[in-house]
Amino acid sequence: MSYPEHPATPGNAPQTQHGTGVRRTNPMAVAALVLGILAVLLFWTVVGGALLGLLALIFGIIGARKARGGQAPRRVMSIVGAVLGALGLIASVVIIAIGASILNSDEFKDFDDCVQHADSQSERDACADDFEQDVNN
Structure with a gap:
């Protein structure tokens, strides 16, 4: 037996099916x-x-x-x-x-130490090149 929907209830609102309790x-x-x-x-x-x-x-x-x-x-x-x-x-x-x-790698620690002690951009670039060589080897 089906029951009509309540007129104040929108058609797409979450509701349970009558008698089953299933949403x-x-x-x-x-x-x-x-x-x-x-x-x-x-x-x-x-x-x-x-x-x-x-x-x-x-x-x-x-x-x-x-x-x-x-x-x-x-x-x-x-x-x-x-x-x-x-x-x-x-x-x-x-x-x-x-x-x-x-x-946590030794290569990164060496790179970080090198960058910390670098005074110019060219020295930082050299640190980056050394780090790349260490990683590739």
């Missing part, structure tokens, strides 16, 4: 997808890749669990958001690890 929208899925896309686009930043990716992963898992339990739709959207979030998170962690290893 027509899944805000966790939407949040996961948006944050996952942003995480993939901004993976090279700590906030963009790591933080947004982690949030997308969490929201995607929550959204998928609600959808699997029959409490909300859009399970695939939740999964896609979680996967994109995980990819952004992984890429960001890799970029951070590479950056940390470069900054």
Whole structure:
């Protein structure tokens, strides 16, 4: 048996289906997808890749669990958001690890010391050339 919609309720407002308790929208899925896309686009930043990716992963898992339990739709959207979030998170962690290893390398420490003691632009350029040779060898 179907019931007519209440006249004050807009047609696209989040509501439950009568008698089932299933919502027509899944805000966790939407949040996961948006944050996952942003995480993939901004993976090279700590906030963009790591933080947004982690949030997308969490929201995607929550959204998928609600959808699997029959409490909300859009399970695939939740999964896609979680996967994109995980990819952004992984890429960001890799970029951070590479950056940390470069900054802790002996070659970079030598370059930093050379630049600190350089008095002119030509001496700084020589430091850069030496650093490039050290990295390539």
